[in-house]
Amino acid sequence: xxxxxxxxxxxxxxxxxxxxxxxxxxxxxxxxxxxxxxxxxxxxxxxxxxxxxxxxxxxxxxxxxxxxxxxxxxxxxxxxxxxxxxxxxxxxxxxxxxxxxxxxxxxxxxxxxxxxxxxxxxxxxxxxxxxxxxxxxxxxxxxxxxxxxxxxxxxxxxxxxxxxxxxxxxxxxxxxxxxxxxxxxxxxxxxxxxxxxxxxxxxxxxxxxxxxxxxxxxxxxxxxxxxxxxxxxxxxxxxxxxxxxxxxxxxxxxxxxxxxxxxxxxxxxxxxxxxxxxxxxxxxx
Amino acid sequence: xxxxxxxxxxxxxxxxxxxxxxxxxxxxxxxxxxxxxxxxxxxxxxxxxxxxxxxxxxxxxxxxxxxxxxxxxxxxxxxxxxxxxxxxxxxxxxxxxxxxxxxxxxxxxxxxxxxxxxxxxxxxxxxxxxxxxxxxxxxxxxxxxxxxxxxxxxxxxxxxxxxxxxxxxxxxxxxxxxxxxxxxx
Numbered sequence: 018x019x020x021x022x023x024x025x026x027x028x029x030x031x032x033x034x035x036x037x038x039x040x041x042x043x044x045x046x047x048x049x050x051x052x053x054x055x056x057x058x059x060x061x062x063x064x065x066x067x068x069x070x071x072x073x074x075x076x077x078x079x080x081x082x083x084x085x086x087x088x089x090x091x092x093x094x095x096x097x098x099x100x101x102x103x104x105x106x107x108x109x110x111x112x113x114x115x116x117x118x119x120x121x122x123x124x125x126x127x128x129x130x131x132x133x134x135x136x137x138x139x140x141x142x143x144x145x146x147x148x149x150x151x152x153x154x155x156x157x158x159x160x161x162x163x164x165x166x167x168x169x170x171x172x173x174x175x176x177x178x179x180x181x182x183x184x185x186x187x188x189x190x191x192x193x194x195x196x197x198x199x200x201x202x203x204x205x206x207x208x209x210x211x212x213x214x215x216x217x218x219x220x221x222x223x224x225x226x227x228x229x230x231x232x233x234x235x236x237x238x239x240x241x242x243x244x245x246x247x248x249x250x251x252x253x254x255x256x257x258x259x260x261x262x263x264x265x266x267x268x269x270x271x272x273x274x275x276x277x278x279x280x281x282x283x284x285x286x287x288x289x290x291x292x293x294x295x296x297x298x299x300x301x302x
Numbered sequence: 303x304x305x306x307x308x309x310x311x312x313x314x315x316x317x318x319x320x321x322x323x324x325x326x327x328x329x330x331x332x333x334x335x336x337x338x339x340x341x342x343x344x345x346x347x348x349x350x351x352x353x354x355x356x357x358x359x360x361x362x363x364x365x366x367x368x369x370x371x372x373x374x375x376x377x378x379x380x381x382x383x384x385x386x387x388x389x390x391x392x393x394x395x396x397x398x399x400x401x402x403x404x405x406x407x408x409x410x411x412x413x414x415x416x417x418x419x420x421x422x423x424x425x426x427x428x429x430x431x432x433x434x435x436x437x438x439x440x441x442x443x444x445x446x447x448x449x450x451x452x453x454x455x456x457x458x459x460x461x462x463x464x465x466x467x468x469x470x471x472x473x474x475x476x477x478x479x480x481x482x483x484x485x486x487x
Binding site for chain 1: 406464
């Protein structure tokens, strides 16, 4: 059995929290640059130009691109032949968040209780999703998620008779209702199938996919394309000032569901679509 | 893009009246920060008959909760937060003389009504532009509710702070106008 020590996990998470908030991914940067070439609205173009400038400042000056450095979402794939040594995995991930948000001068945006709303002062707890896979590696993805876009998400338990068109209309309506709130140009994560929380999980996970990479299944890739086209016809545009680039991508994930169900979840990400990942390899000690 | 309008604060009614939806504005002078928790505290203070931590007459509130400043920085990244969460509180402050708000995103009919009745302007700053906007803030000082951390009320001095007039005093709304112009569905 191979071993990973918790200190290695803590350090990796600390670093990813900081880098995710300082460095916009190349995929997003390239797609904003592509949008700038097609955008017909002058205020839309100005917004996109400033976003590119902002990302450069954040990267060069080592500061967060956005003040909402998010609640920290962590996806973990645990190789089942691994042994984590020196402490609990969940606590190690949270310790990494605690250290990263302090060291990186990131905003602490988590309150301990939804009603009492007292800040935990260290941005913990993180939202952690675990999955078990074969092998002896630990795959960690850190995705800070801001509230502006997260608040615009929605879930609908569609009827099977609503079909593909009903699902697509719900996605488009959700984006339309959101308007300029989630900081367009946005990335739209869509989860269809499973059960209530599974659809929501899929929608969030869909946001981790690189902008421009479609679902591997061609029929689903075509739905993504159609949805993107419909969304960009809404006219919302960059920041909601009007334009033809409301979304940079629509990422769809599906899962088997019940004969009586058709759950659809929409999770919107702002243009500051942040995620970093690392694979830690187990070692013999 | 329209010509740039330069505005020095305080934002008097005369200055606010000249601003039209879609105007590109560079703001300079003193503005204040406030977001969810600070707005709640301010409106609760008024309900108890207490004074606000600053006189809102002819002032602008920027809906922001900045990141902590790094050593040598005036303020951390400081872009706008989504404004609709302040909709429950903004009309009370507008009634007291507030003439400007800076945020992002849609506002309620009640807020727009108050803006029209008492004369106030809603500016949009670009969401997610925190690193760039911080460079246009030349001074920052916490003046109330320090216990709220990033949500504390700050007095900021800004220089050429870029905003866009979203909703003017007549209720013209760039979000509606812009969307209608580019909508093809």
